[in-house]
Amino acid sequence: MKKIEAIIRKSKFSAVKEALHSVDVNFFxxxxxxxLGNEKEGHVYRGVSYSTSDIQRRHVSIVVNDDFEQITIDALLKSAATGEVGDGKIFVSDITEVYRIRTGEKGGETLKKISK
Incomplete structure (x- = not known):
């Protein structure tokens, strides 16, 4: 299992959400x-100077089975990109175990949809 974390532009969140749903990543x-960004200059807007080094972003955290890792990453890369500096980052780490609290079951099956 993998934990995929992405820091993205807030303006791209709707596109990212739709892209994740389209590849059946329905929980995140x-x-x-x-x-803090790399840009060191401040900007002036209507006579007020403000720092552009403090950047507002959205952090998305997703846990998927190994077979969904690349599909999820591709969906993020395609939907979050603008081609400009500041599009964000994706981080991938291993998850050793997962438990469903309601039933106590563990493992990758806990990440699957529950059919009723």
Whole structure:
């Protein structure tokens, strides 16, 4: 199992969400984050100077079975890219175990859809 985390532009979140759903990645967590970028200059807008090094982004966290790793990464790369500096990063790490709290079962099957 893999944990895929992406830091993306907030403006690309809807496209990313649709792309993930289209490849059957239907559960993920996300939250708003602020980071520091490489740009060191400030900007002036309506007479007010502000720093552009503090960047508003969205952090998306997804856990998938190994066979969904590349599909998920490809969906993120395609949907989050603008071609400009600041599109974000994707991080991949190993997950050693997962448990479903409701039933106590463990393993990759806990990431599958539940049929009723």
């Amino acid at each position: 967590s996300y939250w708003d984050v602020t980071g």
